[in-house]
Amino acid sequence: MNTSMIKSRFLSNPEDIGVVAVGFSGGQGKAGVDAGPSALIESGLLSQIQNELNYKLHGDDKVNAYNDLVPKQDPPYRNMKNPGTVSAVTQRLSEQVYSHAKEGRMVLTLGGDHSIAIGTIAGTAKAIRERLGRETAVIWVDAHADINTPETSDSGNIHGMPVAFATGLAKEEKPEYFGWLKPENMLNVNKLVYIGLRDVDAGEKKLLRENGIKAFSMFDIDRYGIGRVVEMALAHIGNDTPIHLSFDVDALDPMWAPSTGTPVRGGLTLREGDFICESVHLTGNLVAVDLVEVNPSLAVDREAEAETIRAGCSLVRCALGESLL
């Protein structure tokens, strides 16, 4: 098969892709999400990207566990669980993503729990500012808004907070607790758009409202259809903006992605998820993709596990241009 990918106008090496495989679960409490990237890779995702989609791969072919970064003691801080670990891992990750993005490559990050987006967004935002003098937009596809501050969070799990840190709505000076995030790492709230929301905490709703953040819930998708929702989401960002797509597999209905830590019924079909990814690819503005929260060990049986991994691979391939004829 000879695929004709749309070459992103914001990449100087659009056929090159930097892969970062983040075997990390410290942003939440359930073991197993650290095995997400290896499951995706073992099912053949990287060879598909290389051999069918014709990208030149750089970066990780094995999974980075970041064990050297885990502090001996990591007590809660401002209600956050594992704050020192998540901060250190996302800081290292931001440097990895930055180094790929700085080269003008597409960056693909395989998680891991969604806390890792603190690092991926920090890395792309900084590289795109330096290379192009532009802000990066983020399309966050998720059942959850993940915009709790340490103070609004009920769980203390940092995978429910990455957007708050990425946008600066959660602030912290101490470098060992995300104080390493600098203005050049930050995402502007006007450049953020959500798709797929259906389980948003009360404190998060308030933050979305107060900051005028654009969000398309499952209600909007039922009302307008996925086609118009994606159109409106892209219109909000503007046509001339680099896009970082952060896709939490739990945006999909558990029918398609049961093997994830915080499943919520009433989600996207796999086809709707693929459509979002295809549409973002077609803009020619995509610069980075995260796929997170695949947790192979939470499946009730092998079939449920395989289904989730297949769905995750499909989303990534669609974002990278597989559906073009």
Ligand SMILES: NC(=[NH2+])NCCC[C@H](N)C(=O)O
């Ligand atoms: N990335 C995720 N799956 N996040 C789920 C977050 C759930 C809940 N809102 C919390 O703050 O803990």
Ligand SMILES: [Mn+2]
């Ligand atoms: Mn989620």
Ligand SMILES: [Mn+2]
């Ligand atoms: Mn999430």
